Amino acid sequence: MSTGPQPDTSPGAVPQGVPAPHPGALIPAQPMPPQPGPPQHPVPPQPLPAHLIPAQPGPAGHPGPYPPAPAGPYPPVPAGHLPGPFPPVPAGQPQQPWPPQVPPQPVPVAYPLPPHPASAVPAPPAAPAKAGLWRRVLRFNTVLAVLLAVLIGLVAWQNVRIGELSTALDGADRRLTELQQKDGGRLTDAESRLGALEKEVGGAFNVEKLAAAVLPSVFRVEAGPFTGTAFAVGPKASDGGTNLFTNFHVVEALYKDGGRTVKITRDGQRFDAKIVRVNKLRDVAQLHTTAKFTGLTVAKTPAKPGQQVIAVGAPLGLTDTVTSGVISAIRESGYEEGPMVQFDAAINPGNSGGPVINGQQEVVGITVAGYLNAEGLGLAIPIADACKLFTVC
Structure with missing residues (x-):
């Protein structure tokens, strides 16, 4: 019998000629297919070379790696062993298959050795932690930029809409103002026409209303031994007083005697007037008092025949006397210079210098004379002539 190395028969040993399993894997043993040949005796187990012994688990807490097994060469297998020939099997002993069947043995898991350079696959480099952080920051900035752009767009659109609404509102205000102005002008015109119509229709000539409006501006004049009538006219004088008209023949005697002050009476009160x-030709005199009274308005158009009027005065010294009538005619008269207004309202001595008033509460003439032996024949100086001579209207 040979004294060479013997096969390893320990549990988990690998037979000679069988490559060692790759470290770190469990490879189950595979049965060898039967081979034809002469019957042989079983091969005794041989010890396994040290380089084929699988790595064993190391101590706890020491995962390796461990030094590799020593490299060959290894001693040759002794002659006469593998493969045969072997002595014949004694008679009566059953023949054994060749090669002998070795039951599979589990291979323990070994600690991994350093990978072989040829089979090592380099692991992909780990992505730096900052890359993910930058990607998240980039996504956040992108979303923020989109939201900011949308917000700016909305603000711009709102500004445009506000500008359009402001323009439309301004246009509506202008149109409303124009319409109000037009309506206001139309309303004023309508009111003016209505007032004129009321004055022209029969019901507009109201003697009571006219008398109440003009009587506070009409006075009795006392000029020496003579009395007559005077009335306030026009706006206030420059000194705040009042200008008045009367006939010259009412103050003629006092004026020729050098007197320049007369007395005017209203509601029992007497005031001085200068x-x-x-003007002797037109028989008009201008008076002035420091007392304040409302002046009557003069007519802008001349009196016309048929126009209704009232005559206000102090006939025979009777103050606040009112009579009514119409304009009878506009005629020339040898008694006065220029045309005269003839009217039929009753007048008497003392009416001289009083106003003749139309339905619009305007003075159309100054009463100057009447025929003694006739009725309804009164004469008045057109107010326009008096305003031309005395610029107080």
């Missing part, structure tokens, strides 16, 4: 100017 004779400022006179």
